Amino acid sequence: MVFTDPNRLPPLLQVEHVSHHYPDGGTSVSNVSFNVCKGEFIVLAGANGSGKTTLLRLLNGLLHPSAGDIRYRGKPIIKNPEHTRKHIGMVFQDPDTQIVGETVFDDTAFGPENLKLPREEIDKTVHATLDSLGLGHMKDRCPSTLSGGEKRRLALSGILVMHPEIILLDEPFSNLDYPGAAGLLQLLEFLNRDGITLIAATHDVEKIIDKAGRMIIMQNGTIVADGPPSLHVQALEQYGIREPCASRYGMKPADWVNGRKRP
Amino acid sequence: MTPFTYRKGESHYHRLDPRYKLIMLALVSVSVLQAAFIPLLVFSAALAQAMVRVGIHIPTALKHLKFFFLLLLLIFLARTVSEQSGDTLFKIYKLQVTTGGIRLGVLTAWRFLVVMLAGMIFSRSTRPSQVKSAAQWFLKPVPFIPEKRAAVMIGLAIRFLPLILQQAEELSLARKARGGDLRKNPVKRITELAVGLMKKSFRTADQTALAMAARGFSEDRTDPSFHPSRLDAAYLVLTGTTAILLFVC
Ligand SMILES: Nc1ncnc2c1ncn2[C@@H]1O[C@H](COP(=O)(O)OP(=O)(O)O)[C@@H](O)[C@H]1O
Ligand SMILES: [Mg+2]
Numbered sequence: 358m359v360f361t362d363p364n365r366l367p368p369l370l371q372v373e374h375v376s377h378h379y380p381d382g383g384t385s386v387s388n389v390s391f392n393v394c395k396g397e398f399i400v401l402a403g404a405n406g407s408g409k410t411t412l413l414r415l416l417n418g419l420l421h422p423s424a425g426d427i428r429y430r431g432k433p434i435i436k437n438p439e440h441t442r443k444h445i446g447m448v449f450q451d452p453d454t455q456i457v458g459e460t461v462f463d464d465t466a467f468g469p470e471n472l473k474l475p476r477e478e479i480d481k482t483v484h485a486t487l488d489s490l491g492l493g494h495m496k497d498r499c500p501s502t503l504s505g506g507e508k509r510r511l512a513l514s515g516i517l518v519m520h521p522e523i524i525l526l527d528e529p530f531s532n533l534d535y536p537g538a539a540g541l542l543q544l545l546e547f548l549n550r551d552g553i554t555l556i557a558a559t560h561d562v563e564k565i566i567d568k569a570g571r572m573i574i575m576q577n578g579t580i581v582a583d584g585p586p587s588l589h590v591q592a593l594e595q596y597g598i599r600e601p602c603a604s605r606y607g608m609k610p611a612d613w614v615n616g617r618k619r620p
Numbered sequence: 621m622t623p624f625t626y627r628k629g630e631s632h633y634h635r636l637d638p639r640y641k642l643i644m645l646a647l648v649s650v651s652v653l654q655a656a657f658i659p660l661l662v663f664s665a666a667l668a669q670a671m672v673r674v675g676i677h678i679p680t681a682l683k684h685l686k687f688f689f690l691l692l693l694l695i696f697l698a699r700t701v702s703e704q705s706g707d708t709l710f711k712i713y714k715l716q717v718t719t720g721g722i723r724l725g726v727l728t729a730w731r732f733l734v735v736m737l738a739g740m741i742f743s744r745s746t747r748p749s750q751v752k753s754a755a756q757w758f759l760k761p762v763p764f765i766p767e768k769r770a771a772v773m774i775g776l777a778i779r780f781l782p783l784i785l786q787q788a789e790e791l792s793l794a795r796k797a798r799g800g801d802l803r804k805n806p807v808k809r810i811t812e813l814a815v816g817l818m819k820k821s822f823r824t825a826d827q828t829a830l831a832m833a834a835r836g837f838s839e840d841r842t843d844p845s846f847h848p849s850r851l852d853a854a855y856l857v858l859t860g861t862t863a864i865l866l867f868v869c
Contacts (some may be wrong), residue, residue, distance in 0.1 A: 358721070414830075417834060419830055419833060419834055439836060439838075442833075442834060442835070442836040443836055446834075446835075447831075447833050447834045448829065449834075451827065453783060453786070453824070454821040454824050454827035454828045454831055455827075455828070455831040456779070457775070457776060457779055457828065457832060457835075458749075458779060459747075459748045459749050459752070459775055459778045459779050459832070460747070460748075460749060463749045467835055467837075468831075468835045468836060469842070470837065470841040471835065471836045471837055471838045471841050472838075473838070473840060473841055474842060475843055476843075476844075476845040477640075478861070481841060488642075497628055497747070498780065500779065501779075501782040501783050501786065515835060516835070519835075561770070599812050
């Protein structure tokens with residue numbers, strides 16, 4: 358089942374019959390097809406081991422499909438990995454492994470340095486990005502001293518500084534406390550309103566479902582549902598994903614940040 | 621936080637170009653190891669002044685060096701008994717302790733201490749990334765060493781060292797929680813910890829390599845930039861002169 362809204366722009370990302378298997382394992386993604394349009398906010402839901410991480414890595418060219426085709430703006434992504442990685446950013450599950458700079462500033466500068474931008478331009482764009490994420494005052498801090506939420510924001514800043522069109526997020530809420538998760542959620546919403554296409558893989562749909570316009574559910578490496586979240590939210594538990602509380606009691610999925618109980 | 625970790629500051633030492641600072645540190649180290657008593661005394665006073673300027677609290681710094689003082693004591697003892705000049709103070713077995721020996725022992729230990737403190741001023745006032753940039757700059761003319769790759773490796777080492785230390789502490793606490801310290805054999809204890817730590821580090825390295833690829837890692841990257849000023853020239857001349865004086869006096 359492929360969900361595309363005919364009123365939107367032509368697809369940014371086209372995934373056609375993609376399969377992948379790890380050399381030593383079984384099939385991790387099998388015959389997956391879908392399109393992504395500009396400005397979408399997609400939740401990729403699925404139980405552990407359903408193939409979400411593998412699919413995200415295929416989408417930005419870190420892994421190559423064993424079969425099928427992935428196109429970004431009509432061009433196969435494996436033909437031009439540098440182009441792909443500049444435009445399709447990825448936030449890994451564990452920010453500790455993604456942050457490579459010795460300070461907050463240096464880490465954010467890593468991407469632009471790879472692009473060999475002139476030093477003055479790097480300084481300017483890094484400062485602007487850090488300020489926009491509220492990290493400006495900690496630019497000289499050592500990343501290992503940051504909180505979980507700040508680390509996740511730093512990981513995002515290292516990607517935003519490249520001005521990507523699509524951001525892939527792998528389990529963005531793991532290891533975040535309530536304020537950390539709420540802050541990240543607001544940031545994602547803001548980025549999406551700014552025109553950045555988001556695909557977030559998670560087994561914890563409750564936090565994000567209200568913000569997303571589309572939900573793709575994966576099970577055993579295949580897509581078992583694709584469409585507006587409200588349409589499939591009740592089917593979640595049959596695929597091993599926890600259904601949001603509100604929806605269990607027959608209500609619309611609540612706004613996870615603002616929908617909390619008031620005194 | 622040790623007195624060796626970088627802290628932001630406004631002192632001259634903070635503002636100097638890291639390449640000049642490295643050269644100055646080298647000059648000081650070489651000349652101090654040759655210095656005689658009186659010049660060393662004068663230089664030490666200047667150094668203490670510099671320590672205060674970069675924001676080092678001297679008593680705290682000395683407390684942090686307590687293991688280093690043990691090493692200095694060994695150096696002192698070794699030097700003392702190896703020199704036989706002046707009056708004999710006392711004799712243990714065949715070892716003769718003389719005034720000349722003590723003088724040399726104190727001088728040697730003191731020189732090492734001064735080099736250590738100069739290094740402390742350097743690392744306290746220089747951002748790790750600047751150290752990395754300076755290293756890259758000095759490696760550039762060295763053949764067969766890809767300086768950009770070396771700089772990336774230095775950067776990763778600086779970044780991941782605290783992380784690995786954190787993990788080591790976590791692993792060791794987790795072992796303790798399960799009664800691991802009841803085990804008497806220290807070799808076994810350390811191997812178990814090392815194996816756990818290696819497993820974790822390899823997994824981290826694997827993920828980091830992927831993440832670097834995802835962020836478009838390329839060895840052909842922007843060079844660090846330096847902004848030397850008149851201040852650097854002034855300090856270099858000052859240090860050069862001091863080094864010569866320490867050498868000849
Ligand atoms: N590096 C790997 N080598 C072999 N098999 C793997 C590897 N990574 C994941 N797999 C397997 O691929 C399948 C999908 O994993 P993954 O994409 O990580 O799922 P998810 O992110 O949804 O938890 C799982 O069955 C998993 O065991
Ligand atoms: Mg995963």
